[in-house]
Amino acid sequence: MSTAADAQLERWLRFRKGRNTALAADHGWLTLTSFQWLESEPAAVDLVPGLWSADGTTATLTAAASDGLTLVETGEPVDGTITAVLANEESLMWVQFGGVDGKQVVVELAVRADRYAVRTRDSKSPVFTAFDGVPTFDYRPDLVVEARFEAFPEPEDVPIATANPLVDGVHRSVGELVFRLPGKDHEYRLHAEEEKLGALTVTFHDETNGELTDEWRKVSTARPRPDGSVVLDFNRAINYPSAFTPYGTCPMPVKNNSLDARIEAGEKQPALAD
Numbered sequence: 001m002s003t004a005a006d007a008q009l010e011r012w013l014r015f016r017k018g019r020n021t022a023l024a025a026d027h028g029w030l031t032l033t034s035f036q037w038l039e040s041e042p043a044a045v046d047l048v049p050g051l052w053s054a055d056g057t058t059a060t061l062t063a064a065a066s067d068g069l070t071l072v073e074t075g076e077p078v079d080g081t082i083t084a085v086l087a088n089e090e091s092l093m094w095v096q097f098g099g100v101d102g103k104q105v106v107v108e109l110a111v112r113a114d115r116y117a118v119r120t121r122d123s124k125s126p127v128f129t130a131f132d133g134v135p136t137f138d139y140r141p142d143l144v145v146e147a148r149f150e151a152f153p154e155p156e157d158v159p160i161a162t163a164n165p166l167v168d169g170v171h172r173s174v175g176e177l178v179f180r181l182p183g184k185d186h187e188y189r190l191h192a193e194e195e196k197l198g199a200l201t202v203t204f205h206d207e208t209n210g211e212l213t214d215e216w217r218k219v220s221t222a223r224p225r226p227d228g229s230v231v232l233d234f235n236r237a238i239n240y241p242s243a244f245t246p247y248g249t250c251p252m253p254v255k256n257n258s259l260d261a262r263i264e265a266g267e268k269q270p271a272l273a274d
Contacts, residue, residue: 008141012139031122031128033125034120035164037117037166045118048097054115070096073093090110090111093106094107103123104122112164140234143235145179146232147178147230147232149224150178157173163240169251172194175192176190177230189256199221199223201218201220203254204219212264213263214267215252217237217240235266238266244270
């Protein structure tokens with residue numbers, strides 16, 4: 001292997017180490033144990049003390065000190081009624097309870113499809129405690145391809161489905177990544193979203209989905225060069241949280257972001273705990 005190839009592989013191994021470390025974070029995606037919509041009238045929800053409700057603009061929680069709930073931000077006990085206001089797609093790690101330190105379970109308040117919901121994040125979740133890394137394909141240098149970014153005159157908001165059939169999403173397409181794959185005689189065009197510092201992310205289907213990989217994955221690139229060129233490295237294709245938990249609301253690919261090829265690179269379908 002050449003020195004350049006060695007360096008490329010080493011960078012990928014560092015990427016994989018960082019990815020697994022991020023997934024293993026306290027109260028991260030691997031700890032999700034429920035997703036529940038809030039009703040208009042105060043009511044109990046599964047796995048969490050207190051009475052919860054939302055009126056369309058404000059979420060309300062009523063609990064007694066004996067319920068053991070505390071605010072994540074300050075550690076202050078919840079004794080009475082508290083409220084929070086979020087915009088659509090926002091989330092708040094709101095209250096916590098359980099365990100020897102009172103922090104085993106964090107309750108995330110979220111607004112999805114303009115409706116309030118709560119998700120529980122339990123550090124004793126078997127998916128989290130059994131996690132020892134995401135399985136991946138071997139590194140494939142041939143699936144590091146040169147692409148060309150063709151920006152749209154203005155971003156286009158494209159309606160999409162999500163991992164939760166009750167939640168619709170929107171993909172803000174800023175342009176297309178145009179590229180070829182080894183062994184294929186035609187170009188591909190994938191809609192891309194813009195991330196921080198001009199980086200691009202594409203969410204895509206390929207012919208390994210449902211067999212070796214989850215139903216869809218995503219891959220990010222650096223900011224395109226001034227001439228629009230960019231490296232698209234499918235070895236860095238990763239799963240959305242919905243591959244690890246049924247409680248995600250992750251976006252599906254836009255129509256036509258499908259590859260008639262087997263992308264045997266990047267993350268495979270994770271092995272989940274029973």
